[in-house]
Amino acid sequence: MAEAKSEKSPFIGKQQAPVTLNPSWESKLPPHDSNGKGSTSVLAKLGLPAPKDKFLIVFFIFLLHGVGTLMPWNMFITAKSYFEDFKFGPNNTVATEVSYRTHFMQNMGFASQIPNLVFNWLNIFVNFGGDLTTRIVYSIIFEMVILLVTIILAMLDSSQWPGVFFWTTMVCIVLLNVCNGIYQNTIYGIVASLPIKYTGAVVLGSNISGCFTTAMALICGEIFSSKRTSAIYYFVTAILVLLLCFDTYFALPLNKFFRHYETISRSSEKKSDSKAQLNVPYWQIFKKAAPQLFNIFLTFFVTLSVFPAIQSNVHRSDPNFVVGPDYFTLVTCFATFNVFAMLGSLTTSWVQWPGPRFLWVPVVLRLAFIPLFVMCNYVPPDSVRSLAVFIENDWVYWGIGIAMAYSSGYLSSLGMMYAPQTVHTKYQTTAGMYAAAMLITGIFSGVLFSYLGPFFVV
Numbered sequence: 001m002a003e004a005k006s007e008k009s010p011f012i013g014k015q016q017a018p019v020t021l022n023p024s025w026e027s028k029l030p031p032h033d034s035n036g037k038g039s040t041s042v043l044a045k046l047g048l049p050a051p052k053d054k055f056l057i058v059f060f061i062f063l064l065h066g067v068g069t070l071m072p073w074n075m076f077i078t079a080k081s082y083f084e085d086f087k088f089g090p091n092n093t094v095a096t097e098v099s100y101r102t103h104f105m106q107n108m109g110f111a112s113q114i115p116n117l118v119f120n121w122l123n124i125f126v127n128f129g130g131d132l133t134t135r136i137v138y139s140i141i142f143e144m145v146i147l148l149v150t151i152i153l154a155m156l157d158s159s160q161w162p163g164v165f166f167w168t169t170m171v172c173i174v175l176l177n178v179c180n181g182i183y184q185n186t187i188y189g190i191v192a193s194l195p196i197k198y199t200g201a202v203v204l205g206s207n208i209s210g211c212f213t214t215a216m217a218l219i220c221g222e223i224f225s226s227k228r229t230s231a232i233y234y235f236v237t238a239i240l241v242l243l244l245c246f247d248t249y250f251a252l253p254l255n256k257f258f259r260h261y262e263t264i265s266r267s268s269e270k271k272s273d274s275k276a277q278l279n280v281p282y283w284q285i286f287k288k289a290a291p292q293l294f295n296i297f298l299t300f301f302v303t304l305s306v307f308p309a310i311q312s313n314v315h316r317s318d319p320n321f322v323v324g325p326d327y328f329t330l331v332t333c334f335a336t337f338n339v340f341a342m343l344g345s346l347t348t349s350w351v352q353w354p355g356p357r358f359l360w361v362p363v364v365l366r367l368a369f370i371p372l373f374v375m376c377n378y379v380p381p382d383s384v385r386s387l388a389v390f391i392e393n394d395w396v397y398w399g400i401g402i403a404m405a406y407s408s409g410y411l412s413s414l415g416m417m418y419a420p421q422t423v424h425t426k427y428q429t430t431a432g433m434y435a436a437a438m439l440i441t442g443i444f445s446g447v448l449f450s451y452l453g454p455f456f457v458v
Helices: 002-008 039-046 054-078 080-087 104-125 132-155 162-191 196-223 227-249 256-270 274-278 282-306 328-347 360-375 394-422 425-450 453-457
Strands: none
Touching: 054 104, 054 132, 054 162, 054 196, 054 227, 054 256, 080 104, 080 162, 080 227, 104 162, 104 425, 132 162, 132 227, 162 196, 162 425, 196 227, 196 328, 196 394, 256 425, 282 360, 282 394, 282 425, 328 394, 360 394, 360 453, 394 425
């Protein structure tokens, strides 16, 4: 009866944790002092089996949330042709003094990454909207509303007011990424209290999101001739994915496996006195997790330094290469990166090597990818390459792209999985949020560095 009553209680309230735990057998566990690794042994002493994630339900829920954290942004990127060629195309809009089309993608990048970066960091120290459940729920709701506004704008004829459309779109992108920054950071904080493979599930989901959008771009391009129709389907799909994320989040408190690990995390917090709870040692947590935070930052910095800015502008050297010129960039750059980054993340479900102590070695070695891609047939738009092409074999270039993508997915997953394990259980949520913030910081820094690409070859 107690369990039934607790499950009927509202999920969104003033509770101090993402879910309400029931006073079941899990609450009778003795105080747990480790970082989450010793739960099985404690249960063994009581003669009770550890709850299992039946049918990997919790794993797939967090994988879906990984897809959801990047789906809205991926759909905006996929709709590039809709914005540049349809809404701001010379034949579809009145002449203006300002060319909104020329630097639209760069403007969209800054409008998205800056608020995402700022609110990822603020979410660690400031309780936006209260507890973790409230942050996630309202972030998803606001994202869906913003996407709905974007769909309405797509249906309207904005040819006579391109300036209004441009700035409205930029405001939508800023607000979308404010919500997404809070959502993404909070998800990594919640999953940090579970076994490390569940953090890997979120990273895997974010890579699957890229594969999904690439496949959808190919399908919509074949089915629809209208760029506007394709864009509407992109944004509708993002709303549907967010709706699934919204619904499945409320299934977590009903799962015995998830409640068990939340109980361990909560019991560890209760051991602290009230002053310790009010004064979270942010700097001490950061210092303990710093090696893995560095690994996360550098992995994403290298990846975003070359992808997509440099890699998408590498041209074929061999006119007889197996991939034709029309699909060369789509296949060797975007599809290759999304597929192999996903496979790299998936591999960490079975293999976790190297360990936390030596993960920095392959992470630092990945810096070699930056000069390697510059040595390929990289030609920036509207430029003439003056540097000699050192790697003229397209198969070698493709192999480098595969290695970069796979290592990005694999090493980033390991870093995100290891980071929360470096601190005590009660601080794992904060460490997970630090990891998410460093992920975005690495992405933002890599994007800025990629602007130097043309200067290396021109």
